[in-house]
Amino acid sequence: MNAYQPQPEASRRILDDVLRASEQLAALPAFPDFDAALQQQVLEEAGKFVGELVAPLNRSGDEVGAQFNAGTVTMPPGFRESYQAFWQAGWPSLAGAVEDGGQGLPTVVEAVLHEMLNAANHGWTMAPGLLHGAAECIRHHASAELKARYLPRLVSGEWLATMCLTEPHAGSDLGLVRTKATPLADGRFALSGTKIFISGGEHDLTDNIVHLVLARLPDAPPGPKGLSLFLVPKFEPDGTRSAVHCERIEEKMGIHASPTCVMRFDEAAASLVGEPGKGLNAMFVMMNAARLLVGLQGIGLLDAAWQKANAYAQERRQMRAPGSASQAGQADPVALHPAIQRILATQRAWIDAGRVIAYRTAIELDLQKHHPEAAKREAAARWCSLVTPVLKSAWTEQAFAGASACLQVFGGHGYVREWGIEQHVRDARVAMIYEGTNEIQAIDLLVRKTLPDGAAALTTLLAELADDVGQSARTRQALQAFSGFVQKQLLPNTRGAGAAPDQPFWLADDFLRALALLLMAWAWDRMATAPHCDATAHAAFWRWVWPELDMRIAMMNATLSAPEHQPAML
Template sequence: MWQYEAPLRDMRYVIEDVLGLPAQWAALPAFAELDADTARAVLAEAARFATEVLAPTNANGDLEGCTLADGEVRTPRGYKEAYRAFVEAGWPALACDPAVGGQGLPQVLNAALYEMLAAANHAWTMYPGLLHGAYECLHLHASEELKQRYLGKVVSGEWLSTMCLTEAHAGSDLGLLATRATPAADGSYRLKGTKIFISGGEQDLTDNIVHLVLAKIPGPDGKLVPGTRGISLFIVPKKLVDTEGRLTGERNDVALAGLNHKLGYRGIPNTLLNFGEGKYPVRGGAGAIGYLVGKPGEGLRCMFHMMNEARIAVGLGATMLGYAGYEASLDYARNRPQGRAMGPGGKDPAQPQIPIIRHADVRRMLLAQKSWCEGALALELYCARLVDELHTGAPEAAAEAGLLLEMLTPIAKSWPSEWCLEANSLAIQVHGGYGYTRDFPVEQYWRDNRLNMIHEGTHGIQALDLLGRKVVMDGGKGLQLLAGTINATIQRALAVPELAGFANELAAALAEVGRATKAAWATGVAEEALANAVPYLQAFGHTVIAWIWLDVALCAHAKLGQGAAADDEAALRGKLAACRFFYRHDLPKVAAWLQVVASRDDTCRTMAEEGF
């Protein structure tokens, strides 16, 4: 039976060769002492933890799920022990500021860590998955008093954190939030309301949970300010702490109201939480005690750090679930004999059976998975590099990195969650009927991955963000910067005869994106432009992945020219084949999607409800 192994070679190839990060680290004071050997050691230890400690808990976590007893959640066997080992090894603090107890390593290494964890056990990984986003949010926006109480525990992982946004009546429309936070005499707030779809809202891994909750402060008339400008952010701990961050023994009025029973991610509870409903009356029982983070009315701005990290984390998880399925189906295809070699007259019964990887259609499915998953992996690590540049680069470089990150976040979230899910579907197909059974892991990978198209903003939400805001903000400045970055790769590839054809195809696709953007907004009517935002998102994403693959192929071609060891040469030629596959099988889809956008097709917008 296949067992998960972290793809260290592919990660090192992207980090060291494609992105050239060791040389960049040497030029940045924050990472000047980090060399390639140290980074490799960190990745190797992360891989060991993922494969030896975490992966063995994956199957039983899915089979057992979380259980509810007397209002308390019990996690699956092995989860607590794995989390204890994770904290004791210092992994939560990897990319946090040393001034607050962190290790100060690049976000790229943190991203690689969580990629490996997600493939080993995605449900478990969701527990600490929000820790770094919570750290960023509190580090940037919390008062010194709140940092004293909570930040160190979040950095170390001693306390886990949640992100409480969604309410049943509001869905993705955060302006409709009804949870209210009433000021108290001691400077705290009392919160009342209900939040749904809270991953890890109750668990037994840590003795406290730092809930980060969006709520509205009533105005002088007692009414809530409509829209998103009235939203504020609060820390609402499960258990209260003193000014030194020690537990007081008091339970805050945050109560588990129920669990959602899910298709996948069964090892982490998806909860409904009641705030201030009186199950745990505290200090007068007027609501759950919360503490304002940042300024009133600026809750979304404060939480965007956490939300954007969460969106990229969704892309990371989707990528690596797809990647794990690819590796499992590749192993199966190499070892499953079926069919016989073809001779001039057809199959020769005298010949021995051959492994199914010898069949062209099986190789098609494997190449599709490889091109989608390895392309997505390179994109996610590139975005992590942008995060590092944003925080540590010179002002001009940091500003450009921030703008590129704005442009790419919708793609980094949505593209892997669609195409790496499709990779999981093909992994099942490669396994045949066995892929549909629990005897092999690929059916769980598909179930776990299916949620990634939805949470942290559906495809529709990401598409509206991209076409409705990102590509037109500041007169299209972000789109121009991204196009210039892609064109720089195109120019390099045009000088390489073997890749010049791909460069020209990418240039044509990029030009079509620009024309479709202008055509979509030709009338200036948002309803017309955004009716086909999802095809635009799909075309934009494919163009970005084609760019990423061209960069990967340029590096592979250069390394082959320098002379590589036999196993490395095979891997490099495999990357060139995956690039060729993507350009021939996937990039042509861009034209059809953009034709719908450019024509401002009104089929979906004008369809009468009665016609459904």
């Protein structure tokens, strides 16, 4: 019961029956040889690898954890061996560009793999989690020399990468970064500074680690526009160890198997990636790729918690369930009790709808990149821009809340380590924080992507969803009503004369949550017409999740009608 079991067939049904993924992707010039059979083969083999080599290491990885000793980090038993098998089997290179040594498969195949990996072993999967983003960053912004040296080994996964942004005084506010980059005579730069919260900053999984580091040139202006991006390898091409040191690893609530490092750069030789002062532009290629994967983390972790709770509920007998046919004095499986059924069905509703939304987002990434029609590329870019922050925020929040609800199924047994459910609660919590906190995702959605264009992109997206739900009047009317709310209530009160400048920031979290619920309704309408629809989870969504939409709109209306917002007393 402690080991997650991948369910590739469940993912295949959503890809084929709900989204017609292989049909859409095979029509793109980039994937002429891709079809449903290849998709199924890759998913089945991925499920075998994850279930046999990665999932069994989850419990021991949590208990042993990454071990720090005098600047070196040793990963838990079995981690290095399984990671070496992972990259040598070609799994990191699934969606990599063929010209860089990748296999050139669609992004959605990689997305399903990462969902499985995170569900199986969140700590292990932190290591390769940044590979795709790092490779894309180098591919689009690095010099030809850096590409030749580093890109093939990152695409293959032979080497791993980090993203070094955060400093002790500069978390989400990257404009406060102080790490300095001083020009050297050979055209490189000497980096000096300390970075914190660096996932995989030091480990023994691979023979080299590629650090991508935000730093400030001597003549750089203050703030985010003064930041440049640099590459520092753990080992130089001649085998010399770079002047970058792991000072310690953090003692954390969860993901104990992933070393979260404090990294010190002591005039470490670094190469510039991209243009001076354009570091954030280059780094956001990496961060945006990571945000979809973090949303998939939420879905995967929630599914892993659900699997444990569902299995336990079938076995554990307690009391006679209401309406049970059992004889008096007999105990029924707790799965027959309505309270437990509600917990399990509600989390299943989130998992299945999340998969539809996340898989479509991965498909849209390839449509944005490869579709021959400009209008299709524009529509795909709109979907990815608006939906990615929703996925990252709503599904990581639900992973934590839903894992806690699944723990409840176990009663007191869930609170002890024996059953493994409490690890999911601990592990899931961090996903609400990294790659941009969930509050920042909400601000990004409303303040940066909705208000500046007068909600034009959002209105178009809502209309497209309404056209796509077919005979479901309930969802179509809700989408149209929300569009009306945005135009008649939200925009006038946040952009009109006399609107308080902080007004949108008070609304952002509720706004994102409302859009998440509307996307879920669209997803469940799509699933309802497909074979093998889970009728129990479908009903659970409409009964116990959907009514939250009215509450979120009421909360936004209450905020909009408030005369003013008083700051908290400090």
